Amino acid sequence: MMDTNPRLTLDPVQMTALGDDAVRAVVDHYISLPDRPIGATSTATELGDILHEPLPAQGDDPHKVLDVVRERVLSQIVAQDHPRYFATVPSASNFVAVVADTLASGFNVFAGNWAEGSGPAAVELAALRWLREMCGLPEGGGLFTTGGSMANLTALATARYNRLGDRGLARGTLYVTEQSHSCFIRSARILGMEPEQLRMVPTREDLTMDVAALREMLRADRAEGWRPFCVVANVGTTRTAAVDPLPELARVCREEEIWLHGDGAFGAAAAIIPEGRRALSGIEELDSLSIDPHKWWFQPFEIGGLLVKDARTLRDTYRVVPDYLADLDADENEINFYDHGIQLTRSFRALKLWMSLKTFGADSFRAAVDGAFRRAERLAGRIVAEPGWRVETGPQLATLTFRYTGGSPGGEGGTEALNEVNRAIADHTMASNRIGLHTTAVHGRTVLRICMINPRTTAQDEDALLDVLREAVRAVVPAERQGA
Numbered sequence: 001m002m003d004t005n006p007r008l009t010l011d012p013v014q015m016t017a018l019g020d021d022a023v024r025a026v027v028d029h030y031i032s033l034p035d036r037p038i039g040a041t042s043t044a045t046e047l048g049d050i051l052h053e054p055l056p057a058q059g060d061d062p063h064k065v066l067d068v069v070r071e072r073v074l075s076q077i078v079a080q081d082h083p084r085y086f087a088t089v090p091s092a093s094n095f096v097a098v099v100a101d102t103l104a105s106g107f108n109v110f111a112g113n114w115a116e117g118s119g120p121a122a123v124e125l126a127a128l129r130w131l132r133e134m135c136g137l138p139e140g141g142g143l144f145t146t147g148g149s150m151a152n153l154t155a156l157a158t159a160r161y162n163r164l165g166d167r168g169l170a171r172g173t174l175y176v177t178e179q180s181h182s183c184f185i186r187s188a189r190i191l192g193m194e195p196e197q198l199r200m201v202p203t204r205e206d207l208t209m210d211v212a213a214l215r216e217m218l219r220a221d222r223a224e225g226w227r228p229f230c231v232v233a234n235v236g237t238t239r240t241a242a243v244d245p246l247p248e249l250a251r252v253c254r255e256e257e258i259w260l261h262g263d264g265a266f267g268a269a270a271a272i273i274p275e276g277r278r279a280l281s282g283i284e285e286l287d288s289l290s291i292d293p294h295k296w297w298f299q300p301f302e303i304g305g306l307l308v309k310d311a312r313t314l315r316d317t318y319r320v321v322p323d324y325l326a327d328l329d330a331d332e333n334e335i336n337f338y339d340h341g342i343q344l345t346r347s348f349r350a351l352k353l354w355m356s357l358k359t360f361g362a363d364s365f366r367a368a369v370d371g372a373f374r375r376a377e378r379l380a381g382r383i384v385a386e387p388g389w390r391v392e393t394g395p396q397l398a399t400l401t402f403r404y405t406g407g408s409p410g411g412e413g414g415t416e417a418l419n420e421v422n423r424a425i426a427d428h429t430m431a432s433n434r435i436g437l438h439t440t441a442v443h444g445r446t447v448l449r450i451c452m453i454n455p456r457t458t459a460q461d462e463d464a465l466l467d468v469l470r471e472a473v474r475a476v477v478p479a480e481r482q483g484a
């Protein structure tokens, strides 16, 4: 189309035509999802044309480029918003939020400070206030981040600064369980902690933190001169949605003057319905809580959130005012979000949550979360009724783990043989490309895991899941041992 375009522009007619095509592609994606396979993954060899394409010195027609994007790039993804994608933590997304992301990007909003983005800052503050209100949390501070890992890191650095100050990290200790998300190991590395400063607290049979063991560890660590600064409570683990005993942990941390952070990246969203709020009782006592709207609050990637009890703790940790930003300094009401977190330049990710809530209303979000609880319960009942299947954990926060035992809980041939059978069933299920599901481990047992939080999952999708599981058993388990 063009040789060179040194101003990097399209004219208004071209912009509109390209935008129309892109929007149409997104709408096609939405309406075709239920009838499509879960997704596709190519090998590096198959993607060689992209991997090794020479740098284009000259441009091309943007519609042609868009065609390549559709056919060669966006075709090679596993759809996290597919109604039969039950693996990891699905992200159902929603079209209003997609439009919001387009606007945030189209207006190239700088959401770092009040002076240069007062409207966006007000929207972010309002969205955070709504989030707290929906979860039944007291007033406080917070900000939106790229995701849960970043929210957790932001919280840990705050906990560390708040409890240990600028010095003292070398003797600081942080407490998690082996059920905690892997991002805490990474966070500890980023914070410059040595491996022994990250303490693994034992868990109980239900995979939640053993509070008596925590108390004992704190006592022993202090006796050795360590300085415990933060306990991380799981507010819905990724594996089984286990929730640590928050009220008890709050008591321990209050007595011991330790920061209590809750990792609710997946689970905290459930607090918007009474049943979920009961399961998470105690979250109001946390010093900080992370929550991922790009998981159970139906937002496209990326948006995570961090809420803190006291906004000043973020400001104390992150505020640094160099001369080149001194003209833009702000007070505690008209805040600069770059004073509250790691990023200076920030995109306007609050807009999508705010626009989704205004468009659909909080009651729609509540109904969507409630629907997830109901679907998971229904599925658990159906799995229990299937010959040879056993529910291992849940349904807890719309998450269920289960496995095929062929009738004997220990399984014939022992745990390892049964683990292999369940891995094979999972492989067969994934290969069908009709269901997205992964395995995880519960007390050394390989289990299939389902997270049923997509509000567009239908009864037919649930039927399809059971059909595929039965097919997998037929394919993997010898006939004489099926459903014994």
Ligand SMILES: *Cc1c(COP(=O)(O)O)cnc(C)c1O
Pocket (backbone or CB within 6 Å): 089, 146, 147, 148, 149, 150, 181, 183, 236, 237, 238, 263, 264, 265, 266, 267, 292, 304
């Ligand atoms: C997903 C998840 C994270 C990480 O969040 P990202 O948004 O993927 O960075 C952390 N903790 C828990 C419990 C999670 O489920």
